[in-house]
Amino acid sequence: MPRNRRPQDREEKREEILAVAQRLFIDDGYESTSMGRIAKHAGVTVNTIYWYFRDKDDLLIAVLDRLLTEALAQYATIADRPLNERLLWAVDQLERLHGLVNTVHTRAAASPAVHAWHTGFHELAETLIADDLRKAGAAEADLPAMIAIGTFVIEGLLTHRRDEAGKRAVIDLLVHRLTTTPTRT
Amino acid sequence: MPRNRRPQDREEKREEILAVAQRLFIDDGYESTSMGRIAKHAGVTVNTIYWYFRDKDDLLIAVLDRLLTEALAQYATIADRPLNERLLWAVDQLERLHGLVNTVHTRAAASPAVHAWHTGFHELAETLIADDLRKAGAAEADLPAMIAIGTFVIEGLLTHRRDEAGKRAVIDLLVHRLTTTPTRT
């Protein structure tokens, strides 16, 4: 059974470790997943992981990039739907990653690399939300605060789960209140 | 130098360990603070800590209760100020605890005791916010979604720091949009 030569092999093996790490990080959590268990599931020794990744945080970042790429590709599929539908869809998709959201926040305090990833992610998310709010006719002066509120509510929905009706109520109210002009009562 | 007898002593020592743990958890983070370092700073052996607290999560919960009690006492001081001022004040006060906010979310996944504390805390926070929104004349049907949005935005402000003007802009916009009736543009 002949195997491919070098550069091909390398990517394959890296991908295999990455796939194992992703599954364990999502299912069991980053903290509960030891390098030893990842190695065992991938059929290698711990040291081998360190040949492909600098450390456990580097492995985390690789997993996050993998998930982000996948999520963006799927997001392109529904880019034409109304804002609230898209937000609900995003929350539904990302909900299973709620453990990783916390992990990123926690590790960002200790790892500069994770911190940088977190910053980059927020910049990306804010760009996407800003586009939407502008199209909905939001006042330019209110944009930064609106973006923050939008981001925080989505993050909150990911980390504090509720049922489908609850999620929809929060998102619909949010979108309604942010995209209509208020009048004094 | 005669010391007090038993029950007094016990509380004192427990408090001392607690005070040390609180300072280290806040300054260096929960993960970076080992039981060994807490013991050293408190002038005892690690095992002694386990005489007063079940485990590290139990110590965390005791610290959280200590901080919550203190925060509620201070909050009573400004209970008559307008909603947005009170929210800004709360964020300013709790900002230094942003590491613990993440810690609670992370540990809640692994420790049922921390999970229970987190649930209780949210119930308390939601009660406070609900009172305010009712007084501001919010429609009863919108309350749950509004409470969620308010909670998530406060939590977001604690974990994603910005300058004083940024915080004020987010809170003012939030309060304005939640406490006025929207009309179609």
Added chain:
DNA sequence: ACCTGAACACCGTTCAAGT
């Protein structure tokens, strides 16, 4: 270039023993 066995320093927690 790639992988391993064995070690290192550290972690939270426990136990048997002391007073």
Added chain:
DNA sequence: ACCTGAACACCGTTCAAGT
């Protein structure tokens, strides 16, 4: 009741050595 010294099982990471 309170506290300790010593150990336990585990952790992320590294090193010297192999191919």
